[in-house]
Amino acid sequence: MKEGLIYVFKRFIHILIILLVLSFIVFSFIRLIPGDPVKSTLGPLASEESVNRMTHELYLDRPLVVQYGHWLKNVVTQGDFGKSLLTSRPVSLDIKEYLPRSLELCFLSALMILVFGVLFGTISAVFRNTWIDNVIRFLTYLGVVTPPYAFGVLFLLIFSYLLKWFPIGGLPRFSPENVRTGMLSIDALLMGNFSLFIKVLQSYFLPCLSLAIGSIAYQARIHRSAMVENVNADFIAFAEVAGVSKSKLIFKHLMKPSFIPTLTVYGLQVASLLGNAFIIESMFRINGFSQYSLNVILNKDPYGIVAVTFIFGVIFAVVNLCIDIGVVALDPRIRLKGAE
Amino acid sequence: MGQNVLEINDLSVKYKVYEGVLDVIPDLSLYVQEGERVGLVGETGSGKTTVLKASAAILGNTPAIVNKKELKVCGLSIDGIRGKKNVRKNVSMIFQDPSTSLNPTLKIQTQMLDILKSQFPKKSKGFYHEMMMRALKSVSMPAPERVLDSYPIQLSGGMRQRVCISMALMKNTKIIIADEPTTALDVTIEEQILELIDDLVKKEKKSLILVSHALGTVRKITDRLYVMYAGQIVESGLTKDIFDNPHHPYTIGLIDATPKLTGNGIADGIAGDIPSYLNPPKGCRFAPRCPRATQICREQAPVLEKMEGSVDRFVSCHNLEVSEKPVVSSLT
Numbered sequence A: 001m002k003e004g005l006i007y008v009f010k011r012f013i014h015i016l017i018i019l020l021v022l023s024f025i026v027f028s029f030i031r032l033i034p035g036d037p038v039k040s041t042l043g044p045l046a047s048e049e050s051v052n053r054m055t056h057e058l059y060l061d062r063p064l065v066v067q068y069g070h071w072l073k074n075v076v077t078q079g080d081f082g083k084s085l086l087t088s089r090p091v092s093l094d095i096k097e098y099l100p101r102s103l104e105l106c107f108l109s110a111l112m113i114l115v116f117g118v119l120f121g122t123i124s125a126v127f128r129n130t131w132i133d134n135v136i137r138f139l140t141y142l143g144v145v146t147p148p149y150a151f152g153v154l155f156l157l158i159f160s161y162l163l164k165w166f167p168i169g170g171l172p173r174f175s176p177e178n179v180r181t182g183m184l185s186i187d188a189l190l191m192g193n194f195s196l197f198i199k200v201l202q203s204y205f206l207p208c209l210s211l212a213i214g215s216i217a218y219q220a221r222i223h224r225s226a227m228v229e230n231v232n233a234d235f236i237a238f239a240e241v242a243g244v245s246k247s248k249l250i251f252k253h254l255m256k257p258s259f260i261p262t263l264t265v266y267g268l269q270v271a272s273l274l275g276n277a278f279i280i281e282s283m284f285r286i287n288g289f290s291q292y293s294l295n296v297i298l299n300k301d302p303y304g305i306v307a308v309t310f311i312f313g314v315i316f317a318v319v320n321l322c323i324d325i326g327v328v329a330l331d332p333r334i335r336l337k338g339a340e
Numbered sequence B: 001m002g003q004n005v006l007e008i009n010d011l012s013v014k015y016k017v018y019e020g021v022l023d024v025i026p027d028l029s030l031y032v033q034e035g036e037r038v039g040l041v042g043e044t045g046s047g048k049t050t051v052l053k054a055s056a057a058i059l060g061n062t063p064a065i066v067n068k069k070e071l072k073v074c075g076l077s078i079d080g081i082r083g084k085k086n087v088r089k090n091v092s093m094i095f096q097d098p099s100t101s102l103n104p105t106l107k108i109q110t111q112m113l114d115i116l117k118s119q120f121p122k123k124s125k126g127f128y129h130e131m132m133m134r135a136l137k138s139v140s141m142p143a144p145e146r147v148l149d150s151y152p153i154q155l156s157g158g159m160r161q162r163v164c165i166s167m168a169l170m171k172n173t174k175i176i177i178a179d180e181p182t183t184a185l186d187v188t189i190e191e192q193i194l195e196l197i198d199d200l201v202k203k204e205k206k207s208l209i210l211v212s213h214a215l216g217t218v219r220k221i222t223d224r225l226y227v228m229y230a231g232q233i234v235e236s237g238l239t240k241d242i243f244d245n246p247h248h249p250y251t252i253g254l255i256d257a258t259p260k261l262t263g264n265g266i267a268d269g270i271a272g273d274i275p276s277y278l279n280p281p282k283g284c285r286f287a288p289r290c291p292r293a294t295q296i297c298r299e300q301a302p303v304l305e306k307m308e309g310s311v312d313r314f315v316s317c318h319n320l321e322v323s324e325k326p327v328v329s330s331l332t
């Protein structure tokens, strides 16, 4: 286990360095974008004095490295990402409002990907080359090539409009004093309101499914091929002859090594969920982080852009670190090599 | 000797691969009696492992198409749930490649434990530990405690091989299948392991099927021998008889190719390679490489026939008459 900790610690340091470099690069690029953000915010009629004052307030008249240092200090010590020129309030407040909902959306989608991806992949592998396998493979192929918004439209039409099983977009509203984490399902549970919790899940179901279904399909294919490859391996045959029971053979001896490629791909799928969520968010009228990011970028809001990029980077890094920990826990080969 | 513990009649195995269908084993029959030690030899790719895997009923996971008239282990067909159970009860197998026959993601301890638990359910921890230690010590494994706590990648090739052997032998079965059990071991250990297996076989009246490239070992340990070429048995009989007087030109070449204690280096052997299984020769599969091949060899496949006046000696060759005047003298 010691080797595992060393490995994870190393990865953690890597990630910190990558985040620093990433934020600095983005920070520099923002400054290179043509157009003066201050002038475009204050409008063409603003006095030179007010432009100068705002430029100074935003540290825009200092050298780049100083600007970056100032920004980084505020982020680390106070969680302050600067002020958004778009919404005229601290970026951190915007993030606090929009991010939890998107995280919730992505987390539920990620859960679906893991559960259903592995489930269908395993069924497909266990019944490989039978009609069950063929049906699953055909469906997953469809799932991989169909874009998420097409599923969104389809699901809305069938399950919300025709069958009325789910609401047509939107999320339940919470009064401000009940918003604690910003994640609706958790807040509902904290209120002790179980029927509200169910309602929240109901509202999230279709958007999550639309967001996840392509990844579920892809994950199922990856898991199937990993299992089929290992089924042919000598160590499975050896364990079978040696007398390991059938259930242990499938769910332990076969599943564990098969999870290594599955988990690696899963990390990429999950990390890209947030970036892919904006169509789903607007389609299902979820006022979330992906939409906010898009607005910030389209409006050239410098602190906003740096902040959302940084957040995306952090989420990517955290997901990857978790996946690394998972892979390390599964694969002693990486653990023992990585600790050297 | 007595009853057949393994009986294969008219087995055919094809592998479905990307390029097409490999017709590896067209039609093979073989038997092993109780307490008998049988050798299976032939050059690489001749289908030895395939035959062994078919006998242990583990071809199901590979892209193999298996057809057979009869494949019985201890008198019971290997088909169906009951048949499978019977095979697991009576057959243990040591695999050829120790680097791929252990699960890379599980500790040795876990792998051994899972085998023991299915055999002796609901015993105490101490009992299992004792069994595992005994199994490892029986193959003279150094530092068995540490080995138990290791992953396969932490062990050397020889150690893995010994782990595999000890795991295979933990199950007390009538038949032991050993596919090149000693390739990754040095000579002294090789002797030890073979002695261990030999002891087991003799003491407990087990049956052994041994595949080995080391013909000296095969000659010493086995009672009866099958010589395989390109998925077919070309010659079979008592080991002593075959080594003393090989009939099939392939057997002659094979024996001739092994390094001799007195000679200097390896003899010429047989030129050429095993034919492609995608499209094997329609006559005798050995014809393209055979020094004796004639027209009939290229057109018509010979059948395995009993030699007159022999004890269980079978050869499959059109031009046997010629062999009375030996083409290549062997082991002189």
Ligand SMILES: Nc1ncnc2c1ncn2[C@@H]1O[C@H](COP(=O)(O)OP(=O)(O)OP(=O)(O)O)[C@@H](O)[C@H]1O
Pocket (backbone or CB within 6 Å): B015, B016, B017, B022, B024, B042, B043, B044, B045, B046, B047, B048, B049, B050, B051, B062, B063, B096, B277
């Ligand atoms: N799982 C498989 N899928 C496809 N082809 C296979 C498979 N296993 C074996 N074969 C093919 O069958 C033929 C015989 O292989 P096999 O392993 O039985 O030979 P062998 O006599 O054991 O050789 P060696 O001495 O090298 O172990 C080879 O041509 C091999 O490519």
Ligand SMILES: [Mg+2]
Pocket (backbone or CB within 6 Å): B048, B049, B050, B096, B179
């Ligand atoms: Mg082999």
